Amino acid sequence: MTRRGVLVPIVLVVGIIALAYASLAIGSFDAAPSNVLAALQGGDDRFTVVRLRLPRMVLAVLVGACLGIAGTIFQTLLSNPLASPDLIGVSQGASAAAVGAILLGGLSGAAVSLLAFTGAVAVALLITLLSWRHGISSYRFVLIGIGIAFVVQAFLGYLLTRADVRDAQAALVWLVGSIGTPRWDEIAVTALLAALLVVALVSLAPKLRMLQLGDDTATGLGVAVTRSRILLTLVAVGFAAVAVAVAGPVLFVAFVAGPIAKRVTRSSGAALVVSALVGCVVVLAADFLGQRAIADVRVPVGVVTSLVGAPYLLWMLARDNRSRGSL
């Protein structure tokens, strides 16, 4: 472990705590610093701080961590920085299934989340089947995924045009990625699912590191390549789906977290923990800005992440074109 490897997570955790604290304290009603801690223990500003702001902040942290991990797994597994769930159709699959459930089935709550997960898995399965040729080929997987993202997007558009205006409005708010004020049972389910996925990931992480060396070398080192790839894909899809199910497709978080983590740690490995922390920082900061940057205007978190993420994508493409000639 390098010094950077220890320092970076500490700095990120401090940043998360600072942002979390700011999210609780600052808003249309500012709680005095001392009152925030008092409120958490049942003091004066309890309603604003604990009822309205705390669940939102906790969910932002969870969503950020899940998206950060999902993105890094995909990007590492497919050795392609474009292979993020929000670019290869996995998030869109979750969205389409969830929106379909809201608009066509009139469902809500856990049923929507379950369908979102099913939609994400279905898209991942479809990409796998279409790109399969003696195993999973990374390049084909990404290209086919990007294609499928558009197809699913078209289907989503169709659903929205067919829907009642008020239903469509509700679906749209969800579709741009918004955190709102979640109920504690929603947060508990999200946290539980994320925890289960983390348990699954712990034993898969070393395999992911070996797969970075290419399938041949990984096989030579004793990794069951196809099985590991499928399991890792499922876990990554799971993380993405958990986040999307509860907050909608908060775009570009999964996409930027991994590369930022890699850059700050200067490591080659899939910096899973650091990516999760970067994801937390991005979502917390984006939600904080969206809620408070412009007085009396509330911008959904997904709009902010897209505003920041899209230029990053352009910058990355431009930089890679200059330095390496291709992605």
Added chain:
Amino acid sequence: MTTHELRADAVTVGFDEREVLHGLDLSVPDGRITVIVGPNACGKSTLLRTLARLLRPSAGEVTLDGMPLRGYPGKKLATSIGLLPQQPIAPDGITVEDLVTRGRYPRQGLFGQRTIADVIAVQAALIATDTADLASRRVEELSGGQRQRVWIAMALAQETDILLLDEPTTYLDVTHQIEVLDLLVELNHRAGTTIVMVLHDLNLAARYADHMVVMAEGRIVAEGAPAEVVTAETVRQAFALESLVVADPVSGSPMVVPMGRFHTA
């Protein structure tokens, strides 16, 4: 060092409809250096990849110590057979030490925790390949020869009794080709590691092999000590090339001097 018996029995391997190896038999001599040669597309890489369980035969079986490779758990097999593929991939920004340490994967627990044995094996591998000075360097900054030594170091850290290498000297200039092959001989002499490799250069193959396997069109056309195997007749049969075979003035091993339309003996 334990003795091993790695063999292919009536192995048939194909891609889609095309059959590449046709019921091939091979017994790898334990503790020796075996070199597989043959013209392009003769199936030599396919044979090596089948021995390394990267390809599964459609008929026949590759066995280690009497048991089919597919019967072994992956990590267990990876403590006996190591592999250096033709074009291994180094992740962006990886350091030499990190890469070599990954060779320890089959000997690590479920969560990849590192032990003293891992640290020792990695240092030994770095020293054996003369890459200890490069430990903290990034792999992408290294020259081709250094990079190949680092990959061999990773395979050494795996501490296997058998090491399979697919064209380990490709893309290297002649100096580094010799350097890499000498390193493998040293490894074979010192640790008794069984080495099987595919080489393109017939003369280097004849010089470095204890056991030579000449392939053509998915079959073994000749097999044995280089002095017996490398003859003008075998070269004609496998490569469809007229040649003169003389003794290598340096090593005494057979040396193939090719002829062509404008140069004949």
